[in-house]
Structure formats: structure tokens, C-alpha cells
Amino acid sequence: MKKIVALFDAKGTVESIVPLGEGLINDTFLVRTLEPEAPDYVLQRINRHVFPDVEMVMRNISSVTAHIRHKLELAGTTDIDRRVLTFVRLRDDAQQLYAEVEDECWRMSRYIPRSVTKQQVDTQSSREAGRAFGEFQALLADLKTPLGETIKNFHNMEFRLEQLREAVKEDRAGRLRERRVQALLIKIERRANDMCRAERMGREGALPKRVCHCDTKVNNILFDEGGDVLCVIDLDTVMPSFVFSDYGDFLRSAANTEPDDSARLDEVDFRMDIFEAFTAGYLESARCFLLPQEVDNLPYAAQLFPYMQCVRFLWDYLQGDLYWKCSRPDHNLVRAENQMRLLLSAEEKEPEMRDIIKRLNSEL
Ligand code: GN1
Ligand code: MG
Secondary structure (H helix, E strand, O other): OHHHHHOEOOOOOEEEEEEOOOOOOOEEEEEEEOOOOOOOEEEEEEOOOOOOOHHHHHHHHHHHHHHHHHHHHHOOOOOHHHOOOOEOOEOOEOOOOOEEEOOEEEEEEEOOOOOEOOOOOOHHHHHHHHHHHHHHHHHHOOOOOOOOOOOOOOOOHHHHHHHHHHHHHHOOOOOOOOHHHHHHHHHHHHHHHHHOHHHHHHHOOOOOOEEEOOOOOHHHEEEOOOOOEEEEOOOOOOEEEOOHHHHHHHHHHHOEOOOOOOOOHHHOOEOHHHHHHHHHHHHHHHOOOOOHHHHHOHHHHHHHHHHHHHHHHHHHHHOOOOOOOOOOOOHHHHHHHHHHHHHHHHHHOHHHHHHHHHHHHHHO
16 A cells, blocks of 8 residues: 555655445545655545546535635635645646556545544534535536536436336335335335425526535534534545435434434434524525525435435335445345335424424524
């Protein structure tokens, strides 16, 4: 791995290289340097099965980080190197941000010193997260360079439903006739038309695609030791999408009282304290660019993502567990049932969501 590090135009002498974090998609390492004045680095092997077009991923990341850096400079922000990621170029090709070695792609960024990640949310960190992801979208709202779709149709509900229906037709794993599968399919199809509202609005020109993060989990934010947000990380899925992606997907994981693969379905509930905190933070930083129809549809977004994830998990169950790692035969089915429960709970709470958004808007 030292040989790989040597391909990058980094400072200092490598002291150690150790695994970092708990990401499931890319492999990540911390590269420590000997000299106190040289930064430490984060080295990552990019998963080419999930991200086939590494060139596009790195081009997107380069545009996004350059744009954010420029905005922070204009705003006179101090400590910019801790507020946005810096990727290291190759030693013998200053245009290149990744190295290809034996069919594997590697990239390296500066390690942000004195930063911490959180795996769990509370209302305080949800509010911070809302503000951070809203600000991320706000900073990128005027990005002129068009970004590529690093995972095609990633959050396209119509596409995800087509995928599921294809898997139903093929029934490759012979699981279609199971009673639990049938029960979910009925609930899914009953909501299918309504849940494709975003794509319809998009076609009618009533909903713009914006630069979104598309993986808005709390562990994709770096905090400083005092709990303030430093910067948003894990930029592989940054791509054009409806704002619902960042808003809805955060709530999908954070507002669930249970983990998304918990089989304790009766314990699954959509937490309104997390909803309120995250929404307050998000509106604070995103209202400067959000259109009324985007705000109106935030309760829809809070339902769309449990629904979409239910569809995706059931699709994988029907095709025989090819996408998500499973540790028991019905793992994906349990996940799909869990997400359906979360959706039912979110549906019940829609009137309350509307009241909260109205109140937050009038307070801003
Ligand atoms: C995948 O691996 P992880 O947990 O970061 C998936 C997300 C899903 C999530 C569901 C590239 O993310 O879209 O919401 O699983 N990422 C990709 O657990 O498919
Ligand atoms: Mg991550």
C-alpha cells in the first residue's frame, strides 16, 4: 500500500497505514505521516461494482469540492481545510485524482484533524445534520458544471418499481408465492402511483433536479470535538436529484426507532422529535433556494424513502439477495417489512408533519 501512496503528490514520510471507519462499500485507510507539519491522509479503494464509472465519480467530486472551497473563500471562512475535503493529485499526472493499480482504483484525500464521526443521532445532532445537508445543497445550488449520475436512476422511484416488477416476473429465487411477499406487494402496488409523484412533477417542469448528496447519513458528517459540524464527506453519490433525496433518506434511517433490519416490527415507529429537529435545521439553511412545491412535499419525501427502500429490499429478496449482504435467509424480507412499517407510521403522522413545517416556516 505504501507503493500506492507513493503515486500521490503527498507531503511527508509514511509512518503507518491502518483501516479507518466502518464503510461497507469502499475500503478506507488512514495514512499517518512522520513529520508533524505534514498532513495525514485518507486512502480509499473505490468499489467498482457499485461505481462503475470512477472517472465520473472523481470528476463530480472535483467540481463539487472546488465550488464549495471557492464559496468558503468568498465568505472569508477560516479553517477552510477542515470545512471541505481536499483530494491529492497524482505525482506524474497533476490532472488525475485517482490511481489505477491492477484493476483497482484508489484515491487519497487529506485527513481532517481533530474531527469525529457519530453513528447515532439525537435531536441535537439531527438539527446539526439538517443544517449541514441543507447548506451543502445551498452552496451547490449555483454550480454551473453539470454533474454525472454516478449510479444511474439511483433514487428514481419509477425505475425502482420497474426493477421490482421485473423481479416479480422472473421470480428467480422462487420466493414470490410466500405469504409475506404477497402481503408487501399488495401494499406497495396500492401506493405505487402516488409515490411516483416526484418523477411526474419533474416531467411537468414543476420540480428541478439539484445537486444532492444522496447518502445523507449522520456518519457522513464530520464534527469537531465540541459537536459543531465541520464538513460533509462521502461524496461518491453526489449527483443531480430531487431535494427529497437528502431530506427523506436522512429521516428514513434517523427517525426509525429501530435499525432498518430489525425484526421487531411492532417496535418500528417514526420519531417526530427527530423529524422536527432535522427539519428545523434543514429549513434554516435550505429555505434560501427551496421552491414552495419542494417545501410542500417534504412530508411526501419522508414517506417516499421508506417506501423506496422497501421496494429495493424486496427486489433484492426476490432476485436471491445479490445486492445487500445477508446474514439470514429472510434478512432482506425483514428489512422490507421494517421499511413498510416505518412508512405506515410516517403516513399516520403526515398531518403532524404539516403542522410542524408550517410552524417552523413562520418562525424563520
Ligand atoms: C446502502 O451501504 P449503505 O448502508 O451506506 C445503499 C443506500 C441504502 C442503504 C440501506 C449505493 O447504503 O442507498 O439506503 O444501503 N447505497 C447504495 O441500508 O445502494
Ligand atoms: Mg459513509
